[in-house]
Amino acid sequence: MYRIAYVDGRYLPHARAKVSVEDRGYQFADGVYEVCEVKDGKLVDERRHLARLERSLRELRIAEPMSYAALGVVMRETVRRNRVTDGIVYLQVTRGAAPRDFQFPVAPTRPTVVVTARNSDIARLDKLAEDGVAVVTVPDIRWQRVDIKSVSLLPNVLAKQAAREQGAREAWLVDKNGFVTEGASSNAWIVNREGKLLTRALGTGILPGITRSVLLDLIADQGIKFEERAFTVEEAYAAREAFVTSASQTVMPVVRIDGRPVGNGAPGLVATGLRREYRRYAAIS
Numbered sequence: 367m368y369r370i371a372y373v374d375g376r377y378l379p380h381a382r383a384k385v386s387v388e389d390r391g392y393q394f395a396d397g398v399y400e401v402c403e404v405k406d407g408k409l410v411d412e413r414r415h416l417a418r419l420e421r422s423l424r425e426l427r428i429a430e431p432m433s434y435a436a437l438g439v440v441m442r443e444t445v446r447r448n449r450v451t452d453g454i455v456y457l458q459v460t461r462g463a464a465p466r467d468f469q470f471p472v473a474p475t476r477p478t479v480v481v482t483a484r485n486s487d488i489a490r491l492d493k494l495a496e497d498g499v500a501v502v503t504v505p506d507i508r509w510q511r512v513d514i515k516s517v518s519l520l521p522n523v524l525a526k527q528a529a530r531e532q533g534a535r536e537a538w539l540v541d542k543n544g545f546v547t548e549g550a551s552s553n554a555w556i557v558n559r560e561g562k563l564l565t566r567a568l569g570t571g572i573l574p575g576i577t578r579s580v581l582l583d584l585i586a587d588q589g590i591k592f593e594e595r596a597f598t599v600e601e602a603y604a605a606r607e608a609f610v611t612s613a614s615q616t617v618m619p620v621v622r623i624d625g626r627p628v629g630n631g632a633p634g635l636v637a638t639g640l641r642r643e644y645r646r647y648a649a650i651s
């Protein structure tokens with residue numbers, strides 16, 4: 367399909383949508399991004415995504431390229447021009463283009479803004495959720511500020527590729543103490559032997575997932591037994607259920623970890639229930 371991207375104030379066909387070779391996103395991965403779900407042509411949890419974007423920019427001292435209201439308008443317009451009904455909108459902000467030098471540019475530099483959008487194959491995602499997906503564990507070799515949603519994703523790229531090569535959809539990253547941090551592009555959850563739902567607590571070790579935060583509201587409302595704490599790979603192998611969360615797939619049941627079946631090897635009741643209920647808690651605007 368003919369696709370349109372927003373690049374620095376203009377909506378362009380993808381073939382003509384380009385940034386400078388000296389863009390610091392390209393040179394140094396000096397930028398941040400957001401992926402927001404689109405449902406019925408509307409943005410899901412826009413406010414929380416823009417709040418996280420604001421924090422990522424502040425942590426890296428990248429200037430705000432425009433008001434958050436204006437960014438919302440650009441995201442919606444990109445969704446509209448690409449005729450996205452159910453899919454994602456991608457927003458990236460880098461420190462901008464400047465002669466290559468490690469330090470921040472001294473001369474005033476405009477951040478580069480790129481927005482793209484595309485439909486997802488919803489039928490395929492629903493089928494995956496019905497069957498459940500496989501994950502493999504790999505060492506977490508990322509930097510120590512993965513709470514910032516930066517475009518520096520090389521370890522995630524390698525982890526996802528390793529997963530694919532082993533027939534899995536996602537990689538779970540494992541810290542040096544044997545605890546799962548999160549997925550390469552998702553947050554990781556289990557229902558343990560005692561029937562308690564677990565996901566790692568926030569901090570600098572994981573990305574504060576928006577889907578994760580919405581799910582926490584749902585869980586509190588439903589009175590599900592829950593604890594925010596790290597779990598080991600061994601605990602995950604022994605879990606009754608496992609699943610991952612992210613804006614592009616909401617709640618996705620996990621049925622195999624490193625080739626071992628989770629529980630009875632089928633999506634669990636908790637994961638399936640949370641996937642079904644999720645929509646009611648997401649803010650759509």
Ligand code: PMP
Pocket residue numbers: 401548549550551552553572573574575576577578611612613614
């Ligand atoms: N962790 C990582 C490393 C991710 O890349 C993502 C998805 N961008 C998530 C967690 C899930 O975050 P969200 O629910 O905001 O999509």
